[in-house]
Amino acid sequence: MEKVLLLHSSSDGQTVKILRHIETTLGGDYQCELVDLNTLPTVDFADYDRVLVGASIRYGHLNKKLYQFIERYRDELDQNKVGFFCVNLTARKEGKNTPETSVYMKTFLKKSPWCPKLQEVFAGALRYPRYGWFDRVMIQFIMRITGGETDTSKEVEYTDWQKVEAFAARFKHY
Known part of the structure; x- marks a missing residue:
């Protein structure tokens, strides 16, 4: 083995x-x-x-x-x-x-x-509900400028x- x-x-x-x-x-x-x-x-x-x-x-x-x-x-x-x-x-x-x-x-x-x-x-994976406030806002901002998911109620596994x-x-x- x-x-x-x-x-x-x-x-x-x-x-x-x-x-x-x-x-x-x-x-x-x-x-x-x-x-x-x-x-x-x-x-x-x-x-x-x-x-x-x-x-x-x-x-x-x-x-x-x-x-x-x-x-x-x-x-x-x-x-x-x-x-x-x-x-x-x-x-x-x-x-x-x-x-x-x-x-x-x-x-x-x-x-x-x-x-x-x-x-x-x-x-x-994008796990908005699991992030703290700062990470959620920052990742949402990054996703907005890169054309990604911005709904913070969602979790998306890519x-x-x-x-x-x-x-x-x-x-x-x-």
Whole structure:
């Protein structure tokens, strides 16, 4: 049985939900461990056959702790079977939902000393009723200027689960 480390840097939980879906898709031949990357965990990569890192965008940026983790473990990330995906609301739009077309992935690759060989971009979820006042107003403003949903009574999940499953299959055979 292969051991898989699922690392997440999640703001509102959609990245964790995607990782859990990937865990289910991988099936019973994989023993998965989910760890919050934002705690800057100590990781012994020798304990795992594969590692998958999922990170969400919040107000246009990935969490700085992701970059700290990469700095600390860059060599291990380069030497092991490691995949990376980014979750953001912009990816709900065609033409902004691939590693080649996502401005956030491009920015990540410029800022990061690590260039993952296996990459993907997923659309996230909009959870207005769960946000505090400030986040709700700010996200509504961002959605207004980007042509997205502005009804603050709604929750909208933009994640393409077939795309997640296809990525899980690529990760499985990576």
